[in-house]
Structure formats: structure tokens, C-alpha cells
Amino acid sequence: MVVLDRIGDGLWNAFQMAWEVGWAxxxxxxxxxxxxxxxxxARMQRALGARDLRTAALATGLGAASSSCSYAAxxxxxxxxxxxASLATGMVFQFASTNLVFEIGIVMWIFLxxxxxLAEFVGGLLLIVFMWxxxxxxxxxxLEEEARAHALAAQTGHExxxxxxxxxxxxxxxxxxxxxxxxxxxxxxxxEMLWKEILGGFLIAGFIALLPMTFFNGLFLTDSPAxxxxxxxxxxxxxxxxxxxxxxxxNVPLAAVLWAGGxxxxxxxxxxxxxxxxxxxxxxxRKYYGASLAALISVIMFASIVLAALVVSGIFDVAGLIxxxxxxxxxxxxxGVAWNYTTVLNILFxxxxxxxxGLTLQRGVRDPVCGMTVSRGxxxxxxxxxxxxxxxxxxxxxxxxxxxxxxxxxxxxxxHAHQH
Numbered sequence: 001m002v003v004l005d006r007i008g009d010g011l012w013n014a015f016q017m018a019w020e021v022g023w024a025x026x027x028x029x030x031x032x033x034x035x036x037x038x039x040x041x042a043r044m045q046r047a048l049g050a051r052d053l054r055t056a057a058l059a060t061g062l063g064a065a066s067s068s069c070s071y072a073a074x075x076x077x078x079x080x081x082x083x084x085a086s087l088a089t090g091m092v093f094q095f096a097s098t099n100l101v102f103e104i105g106i107v108m109w110i111f112l113x114x115x116x117x118l119a120e121f122v123g124g125l126l127l128i129v130f131m132w133x134x135x136x137x138x139x140x141x142x143l144e145e146e147a148r149a150h151a152l153a154a155q156t157g158h159e160x161x162x163x164x165x166x167x168x169x170x171x172x173x174x175x176x177x178x179x180x181x182x183x184x185x186x187x188x189x190x191x192e193m194l195w196k197e198i199l200g201g202f203l204i205a206g207f208i209a210l211l212p213m214t215f216f217n218g219l220f221l222t223d224s225p226a227x228x229x230x231x232x233x234x235x236x237x238x239x240x241x242x243x244x245x246x247x248x249x250x251n252v253p254l255a256a257v258l259w260a261g262g263x264x265x266x267x268x269x270x271x272x273x274x275x276x277x278x279x280x281x282x283x284x285x286r287k288y289y290g291a292s293l294a295a296l297i298s299v300i301m302f303a304s305i306v307l308a309a310l311v312v313s314g315i316f317d318v319a320g321l322i323x324x325x326x327x328x329x330x331x332x333x334x335x336g337v338a339w340n341y342t343t344v345l346n347i348l349f350x351x352x353x354x355x356x357x358g359l360t361l362q363r364g365v366r367d368p369v370c371g372m373t374v375s376r377g378x379x380x381x382x383x384x385x386x387x388x389x390x391x392x393x394x395x396x397x398x399x400x401x402x403x404x405x406x407x408x409x410x411x412x413x414x415x416h417a418h419q420h
Contacts, residue, residue, distance in 0.1 A: 021106075037179070051088045073093075074094060086144070094276060108272075111253060122312055123309060209257050238271060255271050273309065369407050382397055
């Protein structure tokens with residue numbers, strides 16, 4: 001019974017944290033869906049071939065206006081790199097699209113306060129500069145072209161639907177069902193790619209919140225002098241993120257629990273920045289860019305994360321912007337569910353989510369390879385046995401074209417396929 005009670009407590013903690021930010025997640029993903037659907041990605045790719053600061057600044061802006069899903073960001077960056085964008089700008093885009101986006105800022109403000117949100121964006125810009133400089137210094141043109149050849153040979157992976165209403169003005173898009181259908185498919189695509197990370201983040205945070213304070217004191221230095229504590233926290237924070245397998249918005253509630261448990265301000269920031277270094281994504285880098293370059297990129301990322309967290313911590317310390325009081329763990333996990341502004345906002349935005357989801361059911365179709373719901377306006381489609389099949393990206397289309405029968409429901413397979 002004690003074990004069941006603890007499991008129930010952990011699940012209830014996770015639910016309360018998810019309830020607190022549910023509306024913010026819907027808002028963030030909806031805004032991201034609008035940008036993804038209505039700004040043509042081909043235009044991004046044509047503009048990002050150089051390695052200079054101007055191109056890096058453009059990649060930062062485009063990334064901040066794009067997807068917040070870590071896996072999608074990695075896939076998009078690789079797709080851009082395949083089509084001519086430099087590795088430096090691809091990595092800049094990737095970090096901007098996970099650290100400078102709407103939803104992570106909103107969720108951080110709710111859980112950690114405006115100081116952390118400001119630090120996330122200031123430090124995120126520093127992180128991007130350090131990443132860009134590191135790749136420019138350490139990755140030669142020869143290595144970059146070898147990596148491009150490797151990326152071209154790799155499977156494309158998931159891509160969200162591109163703008164299907166490019167010829168419309170913004171006013172026309174607002175009244176176009178087709179344009180909003182594009183938004184809805186991007187919205188649903190982000191959720192389908194990220195829900196496991198978000199759910200995992202809340203569950204991990206909910207159960208970690210049950211641990212005693214001695215656990216955090218043993219994991220992170222919390223009572224040592226700042227000159228020892230801050231560097232140790234900045235190094236350990238990303239390592240915890242790597243091992244937690246939680247990325248993007250999903251690691252914010254866990255970061256809030258770590259902050260309540262005694263980790264330093266800089267350690268929290270470093271932990272949140274490390275969402276692109278979790279083990280599954282490190283394996284993706286190896287697949288996309290080759291083992292040696294993936295290892296080099298990972299080292300540059302880790303060093304940039306540590307340096308950016310230390311610099312932003314120093315700036316905020318001098319400016320007096322580091323919060324002097326920490327919440328207790330219970331105040332983060334046990335906010336309760338009551339009739340208040342959070343409930344009203346959740347009802348409103350869950351309604352928005354339902355409308356967008358409904359658009360995908362009405363105007364969407366299932367990708368037979370990966371199971372994602374995609375718009376019938378996708379450019380990736382194949383004809384087989386008199387039927388049209390639609391795909392989320394070139395990778396799924398290629399896999400289907402190579403062996404269509406293996407991806408069809410048994411009832412749709414030719415008679416000879418049932419005899420194998």
C-alpha cells in the first residue's frame with residue numbers, strides 16, 4: 001500500500017504540473033504551427049548557405065519562429081544542410097528553434113518566473129554565438145562537405161507539412177480553411193512528435209519531487225562557495241539532462257524541481273539548454289553526420305552550453321536579477337486544480353486544440369509508414385494499386401516506394417502477399 005501511495009503521489013504531482021501549463025503549451029504550439037505553415041521553408045534554405053554572422057542572425061530569427069520539437073528541429077536542420085545551408089547556420093537554427101520559442105518561454109515564466117525566462121533568451125543568444133564560433137573554428141570545409149554527403153545518404157526522417165497557401169496574403173490566410181488546415185497539421189505534427197517527451201518530463205518531475213532534499217544535495221553542490229558550486233552545477237546539469245532522455249518543453253518542470261532542490265541558477269539554465277544533447281538525439285547526429293563529426297559537434301555543444309550558462313549567470317548576478325528565494329518543491333507540484341484563471345484558460349485553449357485537431361481529421365490522412373496525420377496537400381505522395389498514399393516527408397515516401405506491401409493493412413494487400 002505504501003508503494004501504491006507513492007506512485008499515486010507521483011502521478012498526482014505530474015498531473016498538477018501539466019494542468020498548470022496546459023493552456024500555455026497549446027498556445028505555443030498553435031503559434032509555432034502558424035509560422036511553420038505560412039512561412040515557406042524553401043525560402044529559409046536558399047538564404048542560409050553562408051557561414052557569416054548575417055546568415056547566422058537570419059537562421060536565429062527563422063529558428064525562433066519555427067518548431068520547438070527537438071526531434072523535428074534536428075530533422076529540419078539536417079534537411080536544410082542537405083539542401084545547401086552551412087553546418088554552422090543549421091546548428092544555429094536548431095538551437096534557436098528549441099531555446100528561443102514561444103512555448104518554452106511561457107512555460108518557464110509560469111514555473112520559474114520572469115528572471116529565468118529572460119535568462120533563457122539572453123543566454124540562448126549567447127549559446128548560439130558560441131556554437132557558431134566553435135563550428136567555424138573547428139569544422140573545416142572538407143569535414144562539412146563530407147558530412148553533407150553523409151547526410152544526403154541518410155534517411156530524411158519526419159518533416160512537417162510546408163506552406164500550402166503560399167500565394168495568399170496574410171488577410172486571405174486568416175479566412176482560408178485550407179490555410180488553417182496547414183496550421184492544424186503542423187500543430188498536430190508537433191504534438192505527435194513531442195508528446196512522449198512532454199509526458200515523460202512531467203512524470204519524471206512528479207516522481208523526483210518525492211525525493212528528499214539530501215538527494216539533491218548529493219547530486220549537486222548546494223552549500224559550497226559559489227566559485228566551486230556554480231561550475232559544478234553547470235557541468236552536472238547538462239549531464240542530468242542527457243541521462244533523463246527528456247527534451248524541449250518537457251524538461252522545464254524537471255528544471256523547476258531541481259531549482260527548488262538547491263541547484264544554482266546557472267545549473268538550471270545549463271540543464272534546460274541541454275535538450276539537444278539527450279542520448280536519442282546524439283544517436284541521430286551520428287546517423288546524420290557520421291560518428292567523428294557527430295562527436296565533435298556534441299563536444300562543441302556541451303562546451304557552448306557550459307560557457308553560455310556561466311556568462312549569463314555572471315551577467316544576472318551583477319545586475320541583481322538572480323532570484324534570492326526558492327520555492328519549495330510542494331509549491332511547484334501541488335498547485336491544485338481549482339476554478340481559477342488557469343482552469344478558464346485551459347478550457348479556452350483546449351477548445352482551440354480540439355478545433356485544430358478536428359481539422360486534421362476532416363482534411364487529413366494517415367502516413368502508412370510512420371502513422372503521422374498529414375495534409376492531402378503534401379507534396380510527398382505515391383500511387384500504388386490504383387490508390388494514392390500521402391507521406392510526412394521524403395524519407396517515408398522512399399521507404400514506402402521500396403516495399404509498399406509491408407506498410408499496408410492486411411486487408412489491402414494483394415492476395416499473394418498473404419501467402420508469405
